[in-house]
Amino acid sequence: MTPQDIIDTFVGFYRERGHLLLPESSLVRPPDDPVLFTTSGMHPLTPYLEGRPHPLGRRLVNVQRCLRTTDLDEVGDSTHLTVFQMLGSWSLGDYDGPRSLRWGYELLRDGFGIDHDRLHATVFGGDDHVEPDTASLETWRELGVPVELTGQENWWSNGPTGPCGPDSEIFLWTGDTPPVGTPGTDGRWMEVWNHVQMRYHRRDDGRLVPLRQRNVDTGMGLERLEMVLNGNSSVFAGEAFRPWVRTVTGLWRPDEETLRRVGDHLRSAVVVLGDGVRPSNTGRGYVLRRLIRRTLTALWRDDPSRSLADLPDGPIGDTLDRFRQSLPVDEVRTLLVDEERRFRGLLRRGRPIVSRYLSRGPLRDEDYRRLHDTYGLPRDLVDVLVAEAA
Template sequence: MSSDEIREKYLKFFEERGHARIEPSPLVLENDPTTLFTSAGMQPLVPYLKGEPHPKGKRLVDIQPSFRTVDIDEVGDNRHLTFFEMLGNWSLGDYFKKDQLEWCLEFFIEELGLAKDKLWVSVFEGTKEVPKDTESTEVWKSLGIPEDRIFYYGVKENWWSRRGTPEAMPTGEIGGPDSEVFFEFDIPHDPKFGEKCHPNCNCGRFIEIGNSVFIQYQKKGDGTLSELPQKNVDFGGGVERIAAAVNNTPDIFQTDIFKPTIAKLEEETKNKYGEAEEKDRRFRVIADHLRAAVAIASEGVYPSNKQQGYILRRLIRRAALNLQKLSKASALSLSEEVTKSLTEKEETATLIGEEVGKFEKALKKGEAMVKGHPKLDPFDLYQSYGIPYEVSEELFHDAGRALTEKDKKDFEEKLAKHQKLSRELSAGVFKGGLADTSREVVRLHTATHLIHAALRKILGEHVSQKGSNITSERLRFDFSHPEKLSEEEIKKIEDLVNEQIEKDLQVSFEEKTYDEASQEGALAFFGEKYGKKVKMYTIGDFSKEVCGGPHVKSTSEIGHVKIIKQEKLGAGVVRIYATIEVK
């Protein structure tokens, strides 16, 4: 059975049971500084799980692309991924444990054809505050799951919230006990993982294919848990793992989701998957990381040293390093071929290729540096060549020196200190990109807002601000875009900006919370730290941005805007310079 069939069967199954299909959220949630990526299907549904009515009702279903940074270092075995698709169904104060567990088992057995005697389950053993989940146990037993295939676990295994265990949940966070379903492969238990095998054993015999979370608690300010006004169900099942179970292969990289990529890698590197564990690990890292990189880059993220851009850079560079270890051929040419097999978007493939090319040059210098300096610090590699710690680990390992937890801690401390110093130095030079607040600078600052809006209207909504600097003579604006602007595009942008200036649009601002401004469609400089209240500046019906100001009162005060220069800063970032001529 193909992964496409699994997806369609799931959606149809729950639609037939009164669930409304909802659109998945973007992988990168726009204007949400609290999270880098969507890591679970429930993330956008938190208000409705807390009791707010959902416009599509109390029963929902979708398939959510997700990314989890915590799994980057785990990738390399036969089941961990960073990017995955999550089947999800929800009950918002409607049905609860009995219906959910019955439907869950019915879907796995009747729709997907899994043998009941291959399914094992886990339930919550309880705490002093939350009772043992005997209700789920009784439901499972009534459905024919024998008691010796029902296992109890504590909060580390069978409690779910976005932050982990009840102790780790911040005030206001919601969560609850869960019940997981595991598929058993025909693999003998390996005693090195413990005397007795069980569903959460790491020997490879079991794989989790579904988790029904019963979200019924919320963390209070005093550290205790209170019952939510409604009892909710939040089910999640990884498409990739379910496909492995359905096709009875313990290796998710042997499902139809990854087979084409693995085959392409075999063809390009002249290696065979399945012959040597170390090579297999590299195959898996490349396949997962490039797939994830394509997904992230497709949503307008560009490699950088901040936020999502840093994660994207880590993925691409780690994939490139493993490509280089698999083959003597150029990692750049190899990555281009593999990436083209994963996406039809030429700009995405180009972006990844450019990053690999830059990394190849840095890597050669880094390898020489590691071999020539026995006392080298991983942070030196980061400062000199932008090589992330995770890639440094590979370089040091290949040079015969394994990095320790202390090395990692030292790196993180030095990086934090370095970033803090950079912020302080920046704050001393300018605030929000403004060198001063003279009349010329204020005009240019307002012109920057018009240019930002015009770029998005002419080039597309993938454009976002990456940086700016303004002096009394000119403005400099960095933005996300795969290539330099054509003369025609520059003229269109200039004409659109100057058209708004001639309209004499009024410039006004309101104080709002960041969330309120975001909901109204205000643009924000991603990565900027905003307080509880922000200023939302509006220029007619043309531009709306979160900004500290200052600005002119009407656009007619600005003058004529002229773009005088442009530069390509690297993969996916363009810099333009502009001046104004006051009439």
């Protein structure tokens, strides 16, 4: 299935069940939102999860682009991405968690053709404050899907405060053998879909208070689902990454981990630029700057002459089209090359400074802090300069 096939199947399934299509939001959050980027499909819906009536009603579905800096250091494996697309459905005080799970099972089995025997679920097993999620547990048992009780792994929140609640995660078997073990014991079980029963609001003092309405919020990563449906070994074999993989391997011939990191960071940087962010030393601009500089750090490790000026139009234009963004390809390349030029200048200025610190012995944590705070040299850049000097 292509990504568009998956989107059409998902959205169509929920529209047949009374859900209205919610317009996609930008990655950039409004000025009054303390979070820099949209991190999940539910993020723009927070006021409505807390009880405000939504103009489109109580059943919603959409596809939302998201960015998570918390996964930045995980990028390079087979499943983690910085920018990704999230398939989401919501009940705003309408139907309950068990109905959502039954629909989810039906969609995976009948809509996407996933074998029942490849499914496994996990459910919140309770803690000192909240009872076990027995309704979800019983639902999975009735459906005949193996289920595992866990702790905080099945408690979802979008931050230290705000809407939260127990969730049930659906895993698919990705191994070459018949399924064995559980998601907690075998890493070949891959999480693809999370069904959250958004029942509580966590206050600043940590207390949980019931929300005015009980909601259901589900989220499923498009790229991960495409991976398992098509039998790929990683998300980077998907349709959206093929232009980047061809380009990066054709230009620079990196190893597999570098290929994934560079492909992810370049694609993510294009999407962030497309939503109006520009490189800077603070906030969203610093996240963008870090993505570009991590890309260059990886590329220059083997050959400092490599340049983003060599990027062809293809992957940039394909990414802008997929995310429905109108920034001209030439402008994207110009912004990337301008940031590369700044980074090269910082490297030239940083080399003698780092050499001076190294003359005193191996760098300590306090040296890294001083190099960052005084000279603006981030740790990953300093490590590059240390490796150069070795």
